[in-house]
Structures are given as C-alpha cells and as structure tokens.
Amino acid sequence: MRSGRPPRSGSTGWFQPLALVLRLLVMGVGLGVITGTVLKQLAPRMAQGAMDTPRMGAATTPVSPLQQGIPLGSFEPRKELTALSARWKALAAAQKDLKVGGFLLVLDDGRFAQLNPDTPLPAASSIKTPILLAALEDLDRGKLRWGEPLPLTKEVVGGGAGWMANRPLGTRFPFYEAATEMIRVSDNSATNLLIKRVGGKLAINARFQALGLPATVVNNWLPDLEGTNTTSPHDLARSIALVDTGAKLSPRARDHFRTILGTSRTNTLLPAGVLKGIGGDSSDPDSELLARGITVLNKTGDIGIAYSDAGLIELPNGQRAVAAFMVKGPFNDPRSTDLIRAMAAAMSETLIGRSPAPTPR
Helix, strand or coil, X not given: CCCCCCCCCCCHHHHHHHHHHHHHHHXXXXXXXXXXXXXXXXXXXXXXXXXXXXXXXXCCCCCCHHHCCCCCCCCCCCEECHHHHHHHHHHHHCCCCCEEEEEEEECCCCEEEEECCCCCEECHHHHHHHHHHHHHHHHHXXXXXXXXXXXXXXXXXXXXXXXXXXXXCCCEEEHHHHXXXXXXXXXXXXXXXXXXXXXXXXXXXXXXXXXXXXXXXXXCCXXXXXXXXXXXXXXXXXXXXXXXXXXCCCHHHHHHHHHHHCCCCCCCCHHHHHXXXXXXCCCCHHHHHHHCCCEEEEEEEECCCEEEEEEEEECCCCCEEEEEEEEECCCCCHHXXXXXXXXXXXXXXXXXXXXXXXXXX
C-alpha cells in the first residue's frame, strides 16, 4: 500500500552538504575581514609598545651628557672684584672723551667686575656673536640645515670686511660657510645672509630680547659704519656664556659655536691684553697664551668710531670666564684700542697673576 506522502526528490542527497560548505565559506570570509580590521587598528599600538619596551640591560632613563663630569658653571654674578672694577674706572677716567664699558664673569664661581656693563654702545662686528647664537638655535630647532644654500642678493651685499660681496649675485653659500666666514674674517655679507635667513632685522631683534640681550639691536645691514647697531658688554658676555654653560644650544651646536668662534683671526685686543697682563708680549698672542694654559675664543668689532672685543677665556686652573670690552671715541683714535688692551691686562693680572714664560722647545 502506498503512503499518501509523495516521494522525496533524488537531488536532496547532495544539496544539503553543498549549502553547508557555502555557509562555512561565507563565515570564513567574514571572520577574515573582521580579524584583518582589528589587526590593522592594533598594529601601530603594538609596534609602539615594542619600541617603548626597554631592552635587556638598557638604561630606562638616559642621562644627559651635560649632567656628567665637570660642572659647566652659570651666568650668575655673585661676588664683585671691587679692586678690578675700580681699576677699570680709573683707566677710563683718564680718557674723559671716550665712552667705555666692560664686564667680566668667572662662570665657575661667580666672581665679576664691571664698568657701565649695560650701557648700549655701537656694536660694530661684535654683534656677530649673538647673531651666530640665534642662527645656531634655528639649526637646533630644524628651521635651517647645516649645508642649506643661502643666495647672495643685492639686499644683503655688504662692503668692508670679507670676500663674499665680490661674488656674482645669485651665488649660493652653504650655511656653515656663511656662519664661519662671518666670524673668521668678519664677512659683512655673510652676516647679512644670516640675518635675512633667521627672518630679518625685526625677527632677530625679537630673538635677542628672548635671549635676555636687551641692548643688542640690529637697525641696519652691516657694515653699519654709523654705529646704529648696538649692544653692551653684559649682552656680549651673556651671549657667549649661554652657550658655554649649556643654557642654550645642543652639545653638537655648542661645538659648532666654539669651533667657529675659534677661527677669528683678529687677536690684537683681548688676547694681546690678556697676555700683557701676565707679563708676556708676542706678535702671536694666541700661541703664547696656549703655551701658558690659556685659550681665548673671541670676536672683535671695529668701525673707527667704536671698538670692541668679547670672548671666552679658559684659565690655567681649568675655570672659564667671559669678558667683553667696548669703547666709543674719535675716529681711528689709538687710545680706544689701547684702553681695551689695558682693561684686559688688568683683568688677567687679577685672575691669573704674573706667570713665567714657557720653556723654549
């Protein structure tokens, strides 16, 4: 007897397994998409976690090199060398028609001497030291590159000292060459290139204010023979001390600053005066000082109506001092340069005293 239910189709034997396979494939694709999305979101965090995880034996908090070794000192006047300050005052008083300023600070212990330290005077080429500091700050911040080409334009061509003004307009000088020549041969065009690259006169004056150099102002492109650009002995000493004490610039940029400052050719003011104060006399004061354990890294200024010199002095006892001297007077008056040497001599006699001449080799 037949049942009332109709017989099943013969195709049902393979349809159900096929449907199951298709369903599993769809589920697999879906899971793959979800897993890939999650991994994509987590990958950067996992990588960052791997980078942040200290390696076996590695220090978790690296110590800055500036925290190790001999202290770098600070720009903090603490105890005035009153006898030296009085001596400077007497030297200046003997030349009543000269405007004079001077400042000394031993970075290691805060001893200082001063004479009108904050009085703004014509900066001449001594302003190139704070300009170098501002430019190297931009190098540190990644705002300019060590080898970045700086184009010579009509606006920045400066007469007087240097050789870059003799090159054709459009010539490109790498930043490091302009910075070096600005100090080495006091190239005025190189200086103007750096002023323009830092942002121009207004921008660099704002930088000087931020650095705590209130008397330092660029009003005209160099050479500025009228003496409208100003600075003070305190500002010049501070601009050097900010670098040497580690308050400004990275260690590498600080090395650049010292190396460039050490290329300056003119040594007839501060170095010659320092040598005179300890009983020496030489046509090559830098070499003579070096033989006595003294190094002077300095930058001068000379526009005829004003002379200046400021530098970092490494003393025989290992201490370091910054000193700056400025004089304004009649055009090309030899008393101006003689006074700077006399004040520097009084300084070195106080700090170092008379020392025997080095043994001839």
